[in-house]
Amino acid sequence: MHDIPVGLHVDFFKANDVDAKLTVLAHIDVRQLRFRKVEDRNSDDLTVVSALFDRNGTYLQGKQRTLEMRLKDETLQNKLGSGITLKANFDVKPGSYLVRLVVRDKEGQLMSAQNGAVEIP
Secondary structure (H helix, E strand, O other): OEOOOEEEEEEEEEOOOOOEEEEEEEEEOHHHOOOEEEOOEEEEEEEEEEEEEEOOOOEEEEEEEEEEEEEOHHHHHHHHHHOEEEEEEEEEOOEEEEEEEEEEEOOOOOEEEEEEEEEEO
């Protein structure tokens, strides 16, 4: 499902031999979104869910964030070119993980989903 262009980047940092921090970056191209004009603002809400699964597909943890956009015309024009990047962090142990990213907008009812995999030694 790819209604909204979304880029997924997964990275990690090992604090020590048993602890790591997994970072999920979602870069969202807002040009496909349908904004609703309310007074002098362009409005839309994006819900972004990052979920973490183990190598067997068992759900481990997830994070949800809703970005309420109320953008002036000039801000919207600037964001059209560069997009929006959102970040979620997870504390994990070494191992293999599957990351599932889902993005949905409220106004246009568009949705995108991406998968990524990471091996933390």
